Amino acid sequence: MARHGGGDRRRRLLWSGVLAFAGLVLLVVGLTVAEGVAAWVEVVAALLLLVASYGVQHLARRATVYDDDRR
Numbered sequence: 001m002a003r004h005g006g007g008d009r010r011r012r013l014l015w016s017g018v019l020a021f022a023g024l025v026l027l028v029v030g031l032t033v034a035e036g037v038a039a040w041v042e043v044v045a046a047l048l049l050l051v052a053s054y055g056v057q058h059l060a061r062r063a064t065v066y067d068d069d070r071r
Contacts (some may be wrong), residue, residue, distance in 0.1 A: 012060035016053045023049030 023046045030042030
């Protein structure tokens, strides 16, 4: 089986941070600046980005846990 290297975990955590940051920025803009339909679209997109960020973090942690079990 192929092992996930430390670089793969770091890359996933980096992407998770980028997704979370983008989601938070969209959420703030959607709740403060945008109006009407645009605000709802931004809030929904922000929530999707935050959920995706959590999913990527979960995958990175899971890969780390299973790699530690194999060693």
